[in-house]
Amino acid sequence: MAEYLFRIFRYDPEKDEGTKGRVQEYKVDVQEGWTLLDVLVHIKWFMDGTLTFRRACSHGICGSCGMTINGKNGLACETQIKDLGTQVITVEPLRGFRVIKDLVVDMEPFYDKLYAVKPYLITYTPPPSDRERLQSPEDRKLLDGKYECLLCGCCTSSCPTYWADKDFLGPCALLKAAKFSLDSRDEGWAERVNVIDDKHGIWRCHTIFNCVEACPKDLNPTKAIVELRRMALRGRL
Amino acid sequence: MKFPRTSGGFYAWLFQRLTGILLVILLLIHFAVTHNLPKGGTLTYAVVAPRLATATWKVFDLMFLVCALFHGLNGVWMVIQDYVHSETAQMWIYYGLCTLGLILLILGAITVIPFKA
Ligand code: HEM
Numbered sequence: 001m002a003e004y005l006f007r008i009f010r011y012d013p014e015k016d017e018g019t020k021g022r023v024q025e026y027k028v029d030v031q032e033g034w035t036l037l038d039v040l041v042h043i044k045w046f047m048d049g050t051l052t053f054r055r056a057c058s059h060g061i062c063g064s065c066g067m068t069i070n071g072k073n074g075l076a077c078e079t080q081i082k083d084l085g086t087q088v089i090t091v092e093p094l095r096g097f098r099v100i101k102d103l104v105v106d107m108e109p110f111y112d113k114l115y116a117v118k119p120y121l122i123t124y125t126p127p128p129s130d131r132e133r134l135q136s137p138e139d140r141k142l143l144d145g146k147y148e149c150l151l152c153g154c155c156t157s158s159c160p161t162y163w164a165d166k167d168f169l170g171p172c173a174l175l176k177a178a179k180f181s182l183d184s185r186d187e188g189w190a191e192r193v194n195v196i197d198d199k200h201g202i203w204r205c206h207t208i209f210n211c212v213e214a215c216p217k218d219l220n221p222t223k224a225i226v227e228l229r230r231m232a233l234r235g236r237l
Numbered sequence: 238m239k240f241p242r243t244s245g246g247f248y249a250w251l252f253q254r255l256t257g258i259l260l261v262i263l264l265l266i267h268f269a270v271t272h273n274l275p276k277g278g279t280l281t282y283a284v285v286a287p288r289l290a291t292a293t294w295k296v297f298d299l300m301f302l303v304c305a306l307f308h309g310l311n312g313v314w315m316v317i318q319d320y321v322h323s324e325t326a327q328m329w330i331y332y333g334l335c336t337l338g339l340i341l342l343i344l345g346a347i348t349v350i351p352f353k354a
């Protein structure tokens with residue numbers, strides 16, 4: 001048990017409109033094993049019911065609770081307070097997105113980018129009549145580090161290129177594009193390449209690696225972008 | 238006014254890398270020969286001028302000129318595309334950079350090509 005000071009970004013669209021929001025401080029007696037999400041829930045239930053944030057699963061699988069914690073993006077429910085190593089902890093909404101209220105941001109532009117890359121298996125040949133579409137263990141292995149994405153937005157929100165160019169597809173959508181493009185069963189490359197081989201697509205990335213550092217699942221969107229570039233390059237040359 | 242672009246940023250990306258690789262090679266040769274590194278050498282007119290007057294070095298320096306100019310200006314262009322969102326503004330900056338590149342290319346070329354020791 002130890003007392004921590006939480007400096008949490010607050011923005012109430014009814015009161016704070018036109019401002020850059022404000023910071024509210026909460027002193028919380030943190031119990032052994034508490035995550036940041038536990039702290040936020042504690043504040044909301046027992047200290048200040050107006051604090052607004054997203055969460056659903058509390059176990060790092062739904063991707064709702066992405067936020068900026070001590071300046072680094074991550075999932076509140078997977079962040080142990082003890083591991084942060086500071087007595088004062090700042091909590092902010094994900095950067096690069098419009099704040100709706102407090103820690104809740106508008107993810108709509110993020111989803112638009114995702115839909116744009118057609119993040120689903122595209123096939124034209126009919127499946128075998130007696131079973132599902134099979135894949136060799138080696139082909140399946142190519143998808144490791146790609147299918148685990150929760151769509152929490154931590155990577156795209158950390159990307160300076162996305163901050164500058166809001167039309168940039170961003171690391172998350174491109175990771176998804178790579179996941180399906182590298183799938184041995186997928187036949188949708190011709191459709192997908194039109195979207196990603198674009199000035200707001202794979203060529204816009206400056207290899208800054210913030211996305212790699214931000215991803216709470218330790219995925220590597222930069223590598224995925226490089227793989228897409230390799231595929232696009234082969235197609236063009 | 239709509240600014241027509243067809244390659245989707247592919248060629249800007251590709252040639253930034255190709256000229257980058259060439260620049261590394263050219264720079265290494267430049268340092269090795271001109272500055273005689275790692276030993277260090279004498280950089281007097283009498284030593285340098287006859288070499289710069291040879292056809293080989295004129296070709297070398299022209300390649301250096303073209304690569305550095307393209308790489309530098311294309312790099313600025315890529316940064317502009319990140320931060321300037323108006324198509325019209327982009328177009329004017331693009332032609333501005335092309336003009337600047339052309340002027341610098343001519344200035345460089347008239348320094349390198351007619352040089353006599
Ligand atoms: C030593 C050889 C060089 C190599 C290997 C190299 C490589 C690169 C690469 C790969 C990029 C793209 C970075 C990105 O997409 O984010 C780049 C960008 C750039 N380079 Fe070079 N470069 C070299 C020398 C130079 C020189 C001599 C200049 C100045 C004339 C220059 C000016 C620029 C500019 C302005 C950019 C754009 C900035 C950016 O995109 O971050 N570079 N360079």
Ligand code: FES
Pocket residue numbers: 054055056057058059060061062063064065066075076077078
């Ligand atoms: S609440 Fe589901 S990932 Fe954090």
